[in-house]
Amino acid sequence: xxxxxxxxxxxxxxxxxxxxxxxxxxxxxxxxxxxxxxxxxxxxxxxxxxxxxxxxxxxxxxxxxxxxxxxxxxxxxxxxxxxxxxxxxxxxxxxxxxxxxxxxxxxxxxxxxxxxxxxxxxxxxxxxxxxxxxxxxxxxxxxxxxxxxxxxxxxxxxxxxxxxxxxxxxxxxxxxxxxxxxxxxxxxxxxxxxxxxxxxxxxxxxxxxxxxxxxxxxxxxxxxxxxxxxxxxxxxxxxxxxxxxxxxxxxxxxxxxxxxxxxxxxxxxxxxxxxxxxxxxxxxxxxxxxxxxxxxxxxxxxxxxxxxxxxxxxxxxxxxxxxxxxxxxxxxxxxxxxxxxxxxxxxxxxxxxxxxxxxxxxxxxxxxxxxxxxxxxxxxxxxxxxxxxxxxxxxxxxxxxxxxxxxxxxxxxxxxxxxxxxxxxxxxxxxxxxxxxxxxxxxxxxxxxxxxxxxxxxxxxxxxxxxxxxxxxxxxxxxxxxxxxxxxxxxxxxxxxxxxxxxxxxxxxxxxxxxxxxxxxxxxxxxxxxxxxxxxxxxxxx
Numbered sequence: 001x002x003x004x005x006x007x008x009x010x011x012x013x014x015x016x017x018x019x020x021x022x023x024x025x026x027x028x029x030x031x032x033x034x035x036x037x038x039x040x041x042x043x044x045x046x047x048x049x050x051x052x053x054x055x056x057x058x059x060x061x062x063x064x065x066x067x068x069x070x071x072x073x074x075x076x077x078x079x080x081x082x083x084x085x086x087x088x089x090x091x092x093x094x095x096x097x098x099x100x101x102x103x104x105x106x107x108x109x110x111x112x113x114x115x116x117x118x119x120x121x122x123x124x125x126x127x128x129x130x131x132x133x134x135x136x137x138x139x140x141x142x143x144x145x146x147x148x149x150x151x152x153x154x155x156x157x158x159x160x161x162x163x164x165x166x167x168x169x170x171x172x173x174x175x176x177x178x179x180x181x182x183x184x185x186x187x188x189x190x191x192x193x194x195x196x197x198x199x200x201x202x203x204x205x206x207x208x209x210x211x212x213x214x215x216x217x218x219x220x221x222x223x224x225x226x227x228x229x230x231x232x233x234x235x236x237x238x239x240x241x242x243x244x245x246x247x248x249x250x251x252x253x254x255x256x257x258x259x260x261x262x263x264x265x266x267x268x269x270x271x272x273x274x275x276x277x278x279x280x281x282x283x284x285x286x287x288x289x290x291x292x293x294x295x296x297x298x299x300x301x302x303x304x305x306x307x308x309x310x311x312x313x314x315x316x317x318x319x320x321x322x323x324x325x326x327x328x329x330x331x332x333x334x335x336x337x338x339x340x341x342x343x344x345x346x347x348x349x350x351x352x353x354x355x356x357x358x359x360x361x362x363x364x365x366x367x368x369x370x371x372x373x374x375x376x377x378x379x380x381x382x383x384x385x386x387x388x389x390x391x392x393x394x395x396x397x398x399x400x401x402x403x404x405x406x407x408x409x410x411x412x413x414x415x416x417x418x419x420x421x422x423x424x425x426x427x428x429x430x431x432x433x434x435x436x437x438x439x440x441x442x443x444x445x446x447x448x449x450x451x452x453x454x455x456x457x458x459x460x461x462x463x464x465x466x467x468x469x470x471x472x473x474x475x476x477x478x479x480x481x482x483x484x485x486x487x488x489x490x491x492x493x494x495x496x497x498x499x500x501x502x503x504x505x506x507x508x509x510x511x512x513x514x515x516x517x518x519x520x521x522x523x524x525x526x527x528x529x530x531x532x533x534x535x536x537x538x539x540x541x542x
Contacts, residue, residue, distance in 0.1 A: 027257070027258040027259075027260045028071060028109065028257055028258065028259055028260050028261060029071075029111060029120065029257070030071060030072060030073050030120055030121075030124050031070060031071065031072075031111055031112075031115065031120045031123050031124055032070070032071040032109050032110070032111050032257045032259075033068055033069075033070055033071075033109065033110045033111060033158055033248075033249075033254070034068065034069050034070070034071060034081060034097055034106070034109050034259070034263065035066065035067070035068045035106070035107040035108055035109070035110070035245055035246070035249045036066065036067050036068075036097065036098055036104050036105060036106050036107055037066055037067075037103075037104055037105045037107060038062075038063070038064045038065060038066055038067065038104065039062065039064075039102050039103060039104070040102070040103040041103050041104065041105045042062075042064040042066075043064055043065070043066030043067075043107065043245070043246055044064050044065060044066060044205065044244055044246065045066070045198070045205045045244050045246035045247065045250075046066060046107060046246045046249075048064045049198060049199040050064060050199060050201075050203075051063065051064055051065065051203055051214055051242065051244070052201075052203075052214065065153075065154075065242070065244060065245060066107070066244065066245040066246050067083070067104075067154050067245055068083070068154050068155050068158050068245040068248065068249070069081040069082060069083030069092075069097060069154065069158070070082050070083070070123070070124075070127050070157075070158050070161070071094070071261075072091060072124045072127050072128060073124065078093050078094075079093070079094035079095075079261045079262070080092065080093060080094060081093075081094045081097050081263075082127040082128065082130070082131050082157075083097075083154055083157070084137055084152045084153055084154040084156070084157045085137065085154075085273045085274055086137055086139075086273055086274040086275060087137070087273060087274025087275075088134065088135050088136045088137055088149075088152075088274070089130045089131045089133070089135040089136075089137075089152055089157060090131050090274075091127075091128065091131045092272075092273075094261050094262065094263050095262050095263065095264065095265045096265060096267060096272050096273070097263040097264070098263050098264035098265070099264075099265070099266070099267060099269055099272075100264050100265065100266045101266045101267065101268075101269070102269055104264075106259070106263060106264075107246070107249060108249065108256065109256065109257040109258070109259045110249060110254035110255065110256060110257060111254065111255060111257050112162060112185045112187060112253055112254055112255075113253060113254065113255050115165075115185065119165040119166065119184060119185065122164075122165055122166070122167055122170045122184075123161050123162055123164075123165050123170075125170035125171065126161045126164060126165075126167060126170035126176075127157075127161050129170055129171050129173060130152075130157070130161070130173065133149075133173060134149065135148075135149045135150075135151075135152055136149045136150040136152070137150070137152060137153065138150055138151050138152055138153050138156075140232050141153060141232050141233045141234065141242055142232075142233070142234060142235075143156075143234065144156035144234055144242075144243050145157075145159060145160045145243070146160055146176060147160075147173070147176050147178070153243065154245060155243050155244065155245040155247075155248050156243055158187075158248065159187055159188055159210070159243070159248060160176060160177075162184065162185040162186075162187050163177050163183040163184060163185065163186060163187075164176050164177040164183075164184060165184030165185045166182070166184035167184070185253070186253070187248055187251050187253050187254060188209070188210045188243075188247060188248050188251050188253075189208060189209055189210065190209070190210055191206075191208075191209030191210060191211065192206075192209060192210075192211045192213065192236045192239075192241050193205075193206035193207075193208075193209045193211065193212055193213060194213040194239060196212070198212075201215050202215045203215050205244065205246075205247070206244070206247050207247060207250055209247075210243050210247065210248075211234060211236070211241035211242065211243055212241060212242055212243075212244050212247065213239050213240070213241055214233055214240055214241065214242050215239075216240075270536075275537060467526060467527050467529075467530040467531070467534055468524060468525060468526045468527065468530060468534060468538070469488070469524075469525045470522055470523065470524050470525070471517060471522065471523040471525070472517075472521075472522050472523075473517040473518065473519060473520060473521050473522070473523070474520070475519055476519050476520075477519050478516050478517060478518050478519055478521075479516065479517045480515060480516050481503035481504070481515040481516070481517065481523070482503050482504035482515045485503075486503050487500075487501060487502040487503060488500040488501040488525075488542075500542065501525070501540075501542045503515050503540075508542060509525075509528075509540050509541055509542035510540065510541050511539065511540045512538070512539065512540070512541070513538065513539025513540065514539065515539075515540070523539050523540070524537060524538045524539055524540075525538060525539070525540045525541070525542055526538035526540070526541050526542075527541075527542060528541055528542065
């Protein structure tokens with residue numbers, strides 16, 4: 001080979017090697033933590049001083065937590081991120097990490113310092129295992145870091161998989177580590193911060209502990225929040241705490257990583273990420289997650305002060321009654337029937353009428369649980385006292401009578417009724433649990449418990465803008481609205497009292513979500529003329 005040819009060959013090899021030595025390689029390793037803002041570029045501790053955004057009517061309208069996910073590599077040439085979304089723990093194409101339509105922005109990318117390759121592989125494998133296990137989201141933020149389904153939020157997920165980085169078998173979810181002495185990589189120190197006040201609401205933002213205290217909101221739509229507080233967040237003492245993604249992002253145990261994959265696109269959030277039960281979430285947070293239990297606590301704590309605490313110019317009768325074998329005419333006749341032994345409730349000077357729920361033979365005694373209503377106009381005085389219930393033990397038709405209520409619009413006076421069949425008529429037993437009629441921000445909630453409940457009680461959570469009603473099942477087992485012959489009625493004091501909806505009757509509505517309410521679950525009923533977004537969320541449309 002001539003010198004000239006050799007020179008050309010050597011030159012080509014040199015240039016080829018030089019080119020590849022400077023060719024960029026993937027800068028973002030597996031296990032990289034990706035952080036972004038929430039809607040309209042808001043994130044608590046980053047661009048927003050507020051975590052909870054409360055509307056004029058005392059409802060939580062937005063939650064600016066921010067978000068974090070973990071990069072787990074490619075599948076069939078597509079980059080994936082594992083994250084906790086409304087649909088649960090999932091692996092999602094990375095291009096859906098940022099929704100440009102929602103105004104979300106990337107905060108940054110991090111990875112633990114001194115992460116070994118073995119730990120990296122286990123973390124990614126563990127993240128994949130969790131996303132394949134069907135784990136659900138922790139909408140009440142009661143646990144946040146697992147280990148069961150329904151106990152995961154985004155930052156709790158990423159923190160826990162790194163804490164479990166030394167697991168022997170990442171496919172065995174029983175090996176998740178909860179003993180701090182056995183943590184593989186502890187990104188954020190355990191603990192609760194109740195001193196680092198961050199805003200005018202006296203919420204805290206932790207920078208050296210996992211959980212930030214979020215203060216109670218006295219203006220929330222819930223019964224006496226200054227006494228009970230809201231039932232969301234991890235409990236520690238009397239306070240509630242949230243693990244904020246930005247807290248993890250700021251930890252000195254992490255180092256920056258350059259992002260070299262596509263993370264953003266324009267898409268419909270609900271279609272891609274799953275449906276967040278916004279209305280249920282708002283009311284569970286704003287009204288208390290376990291209404292009957294919390295109201296009993298309230299009654300015990302304030303006792304004789306209940307009437308003075310909850311003065312209102314509105315009232316609403318809500319009952320769960322036995323109606324399956326009772327025609328509309330029979331109900332009307334029973335309503336008109338009066339006996340001398342019936343305990344009578346006092347009425348106001350505005351001549352508000354009584355609401356009576358009738359019970360016929362071959363049916364069970366029902367339990368009145370709860371209701372929430374939109375503020376309505378009324379002429380009844382502002383000093384309406386707490387509700388009391390009189391039970392007629394001698395009349396042929398057993399009655400549960402609530403005190404007088406003002407005339408209300410039809411959509412604002414619903415009654416939830418049920419009629420499971422029974423071979424005999426049980427005796428009506430006296431009421432022993434307290435009856436509470438608290439009203440905050442002109443929303444009314446009535447709770448009545450009998451010593452013997454013959455039907456599974458449902459809680460009528462309420463409606464907003466006259467567009468929807470939500471039922472909450474506080475029982476430990478599911479309730480089938482069709483089998484139980486439940487129905488919604490307009491209260492007798494409505495402008496045009498009568499049946500609103502008989503579950504299963506196609507002439508009364510459609511049931512895209514079926515007619516079963518899971519234990520502890522909610523059931524949303526939207527009006528036919530409700531906005532399309534609301535109807536898309538509903539289990540039934542009436």
